Amino acid sequence: xxxxxxxxxxxxxxxxxxxxxxxxxxxxxxxxxxxxxxxxxxxxxxxxxxxxxxxxxxxxxxxxxxxxxxxxxxxxxxxxxxxxxxxxxxxxxxxxxxxxxxxxxxxxxxxxxxxxxxxxxxxxxxxxxxxxxxxxxxxxxxxxxxxxxxx
Ligand code: FES
Numbered sequence: 398x399x400x401x402x403x404x405x406x407x408x409x410x411x412x413x414x415x416x417x418x419x420x421x422x423x424x425x426x427x428x429x430x431x432x433x434x435x436x437x438x439x440x441x442x443x444x445x446x447x448x449x450x451x452x453x454x455x456x457x458x459x460x461x462x463x464x465x466x467x468x469x470x471x472x473x474x475x476x477x478x479x480x481x482x483x484x485x486x487x488x489x490x491x492x493x494x495x496x497x498x499x500x501x502x503x504x505x506x507x508x509x510x511x512x513x514x515x516x517x518x519x520x521x522x523x524x525x526x527x528x529x530x531x532x533x534x535x536x537x538x539x540x541x542x543x544x545x546x547x548x
Contacts, residue, residue: 402436415441415451419458428459464499464506466544471521473512479519484532485509488522491541504545 404421408414418440422433429452438445452458470488472481485507489495492505499506513521518530522537529540 400432402433402440405436405440408440410441412441412443415443415448416455419448419451419455423458427463428461430462459497461497461499461506462503464504466505466524468505468507469510469513469523470496470507471511471513471519471523472509473516473519475512475516475519476521481520484520484522484537487534487537488541491538504548505541 402422404425405418408418408421415437418437419429419433422429422437426433434445434448434452437443437448452460468488470481470485472485476484485496488507492500492507494500494505494507496507496509513523513528515521515528515530518528520532521528521530522532523529524540524544529536
């Protein structure tokens, strides 16, 4: 991972570019690390606490490094009706993490998203963009084990 945030210059130096600066970091790093907060604070001449406040306010920003395998669990209407809440609960239990978190080994992260665009397969999740549909507990465990084996 690069700790060079020189690309922040693309957001200008006016404070109004602060969110853009954070978006740039997230686009490049996949999340906003602590040193990214420090870099933004320094770049825009604001307190780190102010940057933290912006991060907390906008749900779009991730503070944890995403896992090698990024799991998106769909909670759109069709998936919700077909039990996505239960799928999410199983997923959390299997991996020991909650929505928005990453496993300690860095392998998996979970994110709840809206419709993944394949409602006829509900309930659905994706792993690094690959879609898995008609999920049940057995299928979920099998998918996770396959990724664990890959390491
Ligand atoms: S609601 Fe889940 S894929 Fe559409």
